[in-house]
Amino acid sequence: MKRDQRLVQSETAIVEAALKTLITNPSAAMSEIAIAADVGRATLYRHFETREVLIKALVVDCMKETEIALKGIEHLKGRAAFEAIFDLLMPLADRYQFMAGIWSQVQNDKDLVKIEAGWKKDMQALVKQTKKRGEINRDIPSEWIVAVFDSTFAAAWVLVSSGDLSPSDAARYAKQTFFSGCAG
Amino acid sequence: MKRDQRLVQSETAIVEAALKTLITNPSAAMSEIAIAADVGRATLYRHFETREVLIKALVVDCMKETEIALKGIEHLKGRAAFEAIFDLLMPLADRYQFMAGIWSQVQNDKDLVKIEAGWKKDMQALVKQTKKRGEINRDIPSEWIVAVFDSTFAAAWVLVSSGDLSPSDAARYAKQTFFSGCAG
DNA sequence: TTGACATGGGACATAGGTGTATCAAAACCG
DNA sequence: CGGTTTTGATACACCTATGTCCCATGTCAA
Structure with a gap:
């Protein structure tokens, strides 16, 4: 049936x-x-059932898509990992536009906040690893690196969503800007 | 009286x-x-009188503060102008956190939208000028430069507002990241 | 001191969004 | 085809935020 x-x-x-x-x-x-x-x-x-349930379902969907997209890059290290993330996540620009806008309405949901905290932690670990490999300037605080990474993504997503840039072009510019900006 | x-x-x-x-x-x-x-x-x-009036008044205040802060840098050109903007606007981080968050509630106000459009135009002109001076890579689209500038500011403001960075440190990192990222 | 004025608190009407319940009509599966 | 299920429309109760009005109280300036 x-x-x-x-x-x-x-x-x-x-x-x-x-x-x-x-x-x-x-x-x-x-x-x-x-x-x-x-x-x-x-x-x-x-x-x-409720607006809350709908929004959570949408966010969970987006998060699942993200984790699927990122499947199989665990073996990459340092700069290569960063570049793969840019490439793989850029096509999901609209999903992230959504998550960014809706996030304040979701901050009370422990499940989602926990997942987000995990991502942040992974990110910081990756930054440290990349610093050790000498691909990111050790003198720049990790908080600043993470913030720049996030904001570079946000900038790229806006241009992709508005149609000004294709996902692949956006990823290319984002990678170039991010690493030039953080290397020296 | x-x-x-x-x-x-x-x-x-x-x-x-x-x-x-x-x-x-x-x-x-x-x-x-x-x-x-x-x-x-x-x-x-x-x-x-209304919530709308209150919000508009606050935004207008912030915009005035911005224009006052930027008074007297018209003579600066290219990279020097960018750096001055970073330095002068970073202490207003909280004002911009406010503007960024409230903006979607203000998009119907012609006055404010017009002012914002003017700023964007000035920004694009400054980018072109700086490209001509060879301080920004000509091969990078101006839209991308402007987007990166905005997002670098946003990243810095977040860290300043959260107390992780002082305005002057934030401005230093932001300048370094932005120009390294856009020069090459 | 005194008259004018700003304030706080509360009552009120209104508007808009949320979530529930019901029912006839339509679409589906077998 | 025929029974089941989904659907759209509507009405409903409830809640929250907005904006108005009023009045007793307290504060200011002259």
Whole structure:
């Protein structure tokens, strides 16, 4: 017995519309999302009990995509790891635009905060490793490096989302800028 | 006849509290702001007719401070101009944290959008000028340069606001990172 | 001191968003 | 086809934030 086609159709429509809507307006109402998904408001609530549940589901989706994308780069070290991250994550620009905008509404969710904290920790470890390899200037504080990495990504995502740059071009510029900026 | 001391006292308390409150939570309610200012909600509305008016007033204040800070650097060109901007604007980190967070609530205000558009235009002109002087790599698109400039600032502001970096240290790192990143 | 004025607190109407319940119509699966 | 399930629309109660109004209280300036 197959799953009713209407269910999957509604759900994918909702997820896509919610993502797009919440990127442009992180505090968009459920009714706006329903309209964008071309779905009744009641149906929206049938699929996601509350607004909170919907948002968490979207964030979890994005995080899963990230971890899938990053699968198999554990063996890379230092600069090569950084470059792989730029390449692999740049196509997910819109997902990160969404996460960045919605984050303040999610800061009370222990699960998500914990995952984010883990990422930050991994990042700091990678920075230290790269410093040891001499690919990043040891005199620059790691906090600054991490902050610059994040903000370089953000800059690239904005230009990708707005269509000014392709993901691959953006990744190239981001890598160049980041390493030139942090090497010397 | 002097202006009633109570008026100025309330107003400064409101402005300061509103700024601080809206930095941490850009969608804070008027009641929260009133409590933070240690002022009755009614008094808050006596000074600022609506929430919209309050926010616009705060943004205008920040913009004025910016233009005052930048007064007298028109004669500087290229890299020197960029460095002056970093130095002069870094102490205003909290103001920019506020502006960045509140901006989506202000995008319908023609006045503010116009001012912001003017700044962007000036920025692009400065980038082109600096490229001509050979202080920025001509092969990097100006859009990317501007985006990196903005995001470098944002990174620095976050670290300054969180107390991890002093404004002067932040400005130093930001200048170093930005020019190393964009020169080669 | 005194008249004018700002304030705090509370009551109030309004608007908009959230989440629930119901029902007839439509689409699906077998 | 026929029973089941999903759907859209609507009505509903609830809550929260906004903005207005009023009045007793306390403070200011002349």
